[in-house]
Amino acid sequence: MMRTLDARGTGTATWRALGTYVHLSTARDAVLGPARQIAIRLLADVDRTCSRFRNDSDLVRANAGAGSWTNVDPLLVQAIAAAMDAAAQTDGLVDPTLGRSLEAVGYDRDIALIPPASSDPAGIPLPARVGAWREILLDPEGAVRVPRGCALDLGATAKAWAADLIAHSIAAESDSTVVISLGGDLAVAGPDGWPVAISESIDDPGDSEIVHLPYGGLATSSTATRRWIRGGVIRHHLLDPRTGEPTRGPWRTVSATGATCVAANTASTASIVMGDKAVGWLTTRGIPARLVDTQGRIVRTARWPEPAGAS
Amino acid sequence: MSRETASRDMSLNALAVLTGALTAAAFVGTGLVTGLAAGYTAQKAQEKALSNAAAAPLLADIAPPPVATPRPTRTVVTTRYVQGTAQGVSRQTITRTSGSVSTVRSYRQPAPAPQPARARAVAPAPSAAS
Numbered sequence: 308m309m310r311t312l313d314a315r316g317t318g319t320a321t322w323r324a325l326g327t328y329v330h331l332s333t334a335r336d337a338v339l340g341p342a343r344q345i346a347i348r349l350l351a352d353v354d355r356t357c358s359r360f361r362n363d364s365d366l367v368r369a370n371a372g373a374g375s376w377t378n379v380d381p382l383l384v385q386a387i388a389a390a391m392d393a394a395a396q397t398d399g400l401v402d403p404t405l406g407r408s409l410e411a412v413g414y415d416r417d418i419a420l421i422p423p424a425s426s427d428p429a430g431i432p433l434p435a436r437v438g439a440w441r442e443i444l445l446d447p448e449g450a451v452r453v454p455r456g457c458a459l460d461l462g463a464t465a466k467a468w469a470a471d472l473i474a475h476s477i478a479a480e481s482d483s484t485v486v487i488s489l490g491g492d493l494a495v496a497g498p499d500g501w502p503v504a505i506s507e508s509i510d511d512p513g514d515s516e517i518v519h520l521p522y523g524g525l526a527t528s529s530t531a532t533r534r535w536i537r538g539g540v541i542r543h544h545l546l547d548p549r550t551g552e553p554t555r556g557p558w559r560t561v562s563a564t565g566a567t568c569v570a571a572n573t574a575s576t577a578s579i580v581m582g583d584k585a586v587g588w589l590t591t592r593g594i595p596a597r598l599v600d601t602q603g604r605i606v607r608t609a610r611w612p613e614p615a616g617a618s
Numbered sequence: 619m620s621r622e623t624a625s626r627d628m629s630l631n632a633l634a635v636l637t638g639a640l641t642a643a644a645f646v647g648t649g650l651v652t653g654l655a656a657g658y659t660a661q662k663a664q665e666k667a668l669s670n671a672a673a674a675p676l677l678a679d680i681a682p683p684p685v686a687t688p689r690p691t692r693t694v695v696t697t698r699y700v701q702g703t704a705q706g707v708s709r710q711t712i713t714r715t716s717g718s719v720s721t722v723r724s725y726r727q728p729a730p731a732p733q734p735a736r737a738r739a740v741a742p743a744p745s746a747a748s
Contacts, residue, residue: 317740327748332741396725490748502735502742509746517742518732525732529747562745566727574729594729610731 324350325358325466326417327490328509333477334484334499342477342485349476353469356383357461359406360417366459370406374455381449389468390461393573394440400580401573402548404439406458408432411551413537414544421535429538432551462544467492467526467572474568491527494568495520505597507531507560516597516614524568528575529560547580556582559603563589563596 318339319332324347331346333339356379358364365379390403411433413421436457443459444452453459466489474494477485484497491509495501503525506515530553533544543553561578565571574594578585586608589596595611607613735742 319741328744330743332743334740392725486743488743488745491745493743493745500733502740503732504742504744504746506744506746509744509748515742515744515746517735519734519736520732521730523727523730525745527745527747532747560747564729564732565724566729567724570724570727570729573725592729595731612732612734 325354325469325489326360326419327466328488330486330488332486332501333481334497335481338477338481338483338485341480342483345477345480346473346487349473350469352380352382353386353465353472356380357386357465359409359458359460359462366461369451369453370458373453373457376444376446376450376452379449379451381447384445384447384449384451386461386465386468387443387451387459388445389569390459390464391440391443391445393464393569393576396570396573397577397580399435399438399440399548400577401463402435402440403443403459403461403463404435404454404457405546405548405551406460408435408546408548408551409460409462409544410458412542412546412553413535414533414542418533418544424536425538427537429540429542432546434551435548463576464569464572466490467494467524467568470494470568471524491529492524492568492572493520493526494524495522505562507599518612520564524565524571525562526565526568526572526575527560527562528572528579530554530579531559545576545579554580554582556580556585557600558582558585558598559601560599561585561596562598563594565594 316336317332317334318336319330320339320343321328321330323329329346329350331339331343333342354361355363356365359366359370361367365377365383369377369379369383371377387403390401393401394403409415411430413427413430415421436454439454439457442454442457470487470489470492471494474485474487474496477483477487478496482498484495484499484501486493486495486501486503493503500519500521502517503520504515504517505525505527507527507529508531528545530543530545535542541553545554546552547554556579558579561575563571563574563578565574574589574592574596578589578596578598581588585598586606589608593610594608596608597611598606598608600606
């Protein structure tokens with residue numbers, strides 16, 4: 308875990324959780340310690356309940372019991388509810404029932420454990436059953452019924468939902484502005500906004516574009532990360548539920564904002580899946596977004612500012 | 619009336635009779651074919667309906683019957699979480715045992731417009747896919 312303090316007194320801590328990086332900053336350094344403890348605890352709870360790769364997680368138990376009610380932590384119920392909302396907002400393009408489809412193309416373990424290239428069979432894409440997500444039943448008291456024959460995967464929305472949860476949980480305990488980024492899903496809470504550096508890779512931020520996010524969430528989804536090769540076929544983690552195959556549309560990376568990080572992530576993920584229609588869809592909904600196509604060209608929808616220095 | 623004129627009139631009359639006969643034959647033929655096709659379609663539909671009706675009990679036997687699984691009860695967990703919403707919207711405090719939480723409301727709020735980067739007051743937080 309790395310902790311830094313800048314000249315203006317803001318504090319920053321970085322570490323890894325949920326299979327990705329965590330970046331937490333608070334406007335007052337004195338808040339950072341308690342904030343970090345809240346974040347660590349909630350991230351542990353989210354991992355214990357929502358992970359598809361932990362045999363002891365509530366989600367794995369619920370998937371194993373598909374077709375029947377399974378007792379789970381209410382935290383998972385809320386995470387699934389957020390995923391179902393995302394599906395409803397996108398006509399199922401952001402689909403929480405892609406667990407089996409992801410396994411079919413090789414995403415069957417933590418991404419760090421997937422060989423970058425293997426000679427294993429590429430796998431046969433498995434489309435999601437149309438509308439199966441509507442059959443998920445939730446009991447807010449702590450139970451879920453996964454549709455028979457389905458397996459849930461919350462990879463699309465769970466990090467964003469956790470970012471919202473953590474940011475607002477910390478802000479409720481202090482008057483300091485806080486920002487947390489979980490692998491690109493970023494939430495800001497508190498009286499002020501925060502500058503955000505947008506790039507396609509956390510390891511190579513050289514192409515980053517910095518904007519000021521006044522509140523809410525900002526999410527970046529990309530097909531350039533979480534990629535692997537099986538049987539000579541390139542795979543990545545963003546699937547089109549209609550085909551079960553990794554998306555092959557014109558957009559490589561999409562960043563979008565939302566009133567919450569879940570809303571932002573829903574827009575960025577859906578844009579990559581819908582491809583050519585994304586700009587119109589975003590524009591109709593008034594969602595500021597920055598889209599990078601497979602050639603590296605950048606398109607910005609209304610209200611997303613041009614970078615400083617651009618004419 | 620000249621012979622040529624009488625002959626031409628006869629030819630025209632014969633042509634008119636022939637055309638009328640062909641038209642009538644075409645009407646009759648079309649009606650006949652349409653009738654046969656409709657009859658065939660109706661027969662097939664009836665056969666399909668009978669087949670479905672016959673198969674229905676069989677399918678009902680094969681398909682697993684819907685299982686009524688009662689909703690379980692759960693021990694109360696008291697840990698509290700606070701889930702915020704967009705700026706300007708009241709915060710909603712939820713408990714891990716309280717009613718359902720929906721994020722639908724957040725989609726109805728306008729997405730914030732990012733602003734051009736200000737002077738580097740604080741280090742930016744990253745939004746990079748990983």
